[in-house]
Amino acid sequence: MIILYLILMKGAILYKYNEPLIIEDNIQIDEPKVGETKIRIEATGLCHSDVNVFEGKTPVPPPVIAGHEIAGVIEEVGNNVTDFKPGDRVISAFIHPCGKCKNCITGKENLCEVFAKNRLNGTLLDGTTRLHFKDGTPIRAFLGGGFAEYAMVPYTALTKVPEDLDLRKVAVLGCAGLTAYGAVNSAKIEPGETVAVIGVGGVGLSVIQMLKIAGAGRIIAVGTRKWKLEKALELGASDVVNSKETDVVRAVKNITGGGPDVVIEVAGTTETVKMSLDMVRIGGKVVLVGLPPTTAEIPIRIASIVRGGIKIIGDYGGRPRVDMPRLIELVKLGKYDPTALVTGKFRLEEINEAVKLLEQGEAIRSLIIPN
Structure with a gap:
């Protein structure tokens, strides 16, 4: 007999453009498929690209969870993931290279063709989502869907974070730094x-x-x-x-x-x-x-x-697997200070307040902390 465990999580869902996000705690996240990792989120940066989604300027179909400057700890890995394991501290780039298309194999993984095809759909590289409600209704995730307790991203987007670096300190490297x-x-x-x-x-x-x-x-x-x-x-x-x-x-x-x-x-x-x-x-x-x-x-x-x-x-950002380790080294050397960008920290339940501050020009980067 096969026993299926229903994993529920909390997340901030956009149901309709230009309306406040709704915090739901009945979101189901499936197990990772081949090449994917499930991350327990420590912090996610709030970026203007997320606001563009909320306003429909970047028209990802709702219901959708945004958030792409993700830092956290790997909880589960799918098949064929050998470079990462549960317990690894990681940051996720907003670019998710497939590693197999022409651009990826010629050193231009920031222009991954498979990722480009799925980006505005709010889906993973195989064109599907791992998030849905208990009735089966799918929920899209824009570039990771970091405004939640967990996120599912391909391992190709991840970089390990040294133990001596605070995950919250480096979360904004995923977009602001890499871009x-x-x-x-x-x-x-x-x-x-x-x-x-x-x-x-x-x-x-x-x-x-x-x-x-x-x-x-x-x-x-x-x-x-x-x-x-x-x-x-x-x-x-x-x-x-x-x-x-x-x-x-x-x-x-x-x-x-x-x-x-x-x-x-x-x-x-x-x-x-x-x-x-x-x-x-x-x-x-x-x-x-x-x-x-x-x-x-x-x-x-x-x-x-x-x-x-x-x-x-x-220019559409740096290369996750090549440039992100270099960025981390710049942080360790004190040459690049990502904390200088962070103007506030908010609980997931306070995310609409953080969005309002960003829209009003009163914030640079806010960190959304799920737990």
Whole structure:
């Protein structure tokens, strides 16, 4: 006789766009399948990408659990998982590479084709979900579904965390850190180059720290909140420009003597993308990191791009299995401080309060603590 054990957990479910999340404690999580791991969550960072899901700008079909900056302890592993075992302390990247597609095997696992196909469906790599209600109704999980007590993710997204590092300290590496690392790596910064960073949230402040490590010269932070710009100065920016108080393009061109060599855009709005293209110097590079709503249309003056020899680079984060261990090493060496991004810690039941603060621009990264 086969005995099936029903595992129930608590999670914050989005039932309808633009409505508060509902905390449910009757969510069933199945056993991990081949290549998957079940993680008992210690903390999950709250990111603007999650808010985009809640608002329907990233239209993952409800009911869905979001949350993709996950840190926790492995509780169970599926077949063919040999690199990890129950009890391992891990962080999960927001990118879940399959490890088998052309991009994965050619060193571009951040652009995994299988992951890209399933990302907006809120499913795992096989196109299904491990979460459902007791009546069998499926629940989707966006990039891991970390706003819950447990999450199911492929082992290819995981990195072990040394015992001497607090899991809550490194949770935001899963998106803010990995995205920033990938952006600066794509920009191929040369020592002394001037760089403008548009957006000073979790990713932007991480980019500033990475630019300092890379040897950038002048680092200009552009944002709308005075207190966030002050934080940017603390973390390595040489200059700040408040876009609510001045003509940003003119100000940045004056500071740099004609425009920065590189602009890294992380705010993800039509205005900031246009701003980045208008301010970069002739022959410069623009790295686009921020994600506008899927329906956004951004006009680009092609003639100016061509005549100016401007390089536009789209970047979707670092490589989980290659770059995340390097990020952890930067944290251990004190070169990158993820705790500088955390402005609050909230119980799972308080998640709507944390979402409100982020929407109002009064938070950088909040940690959601399930237990």
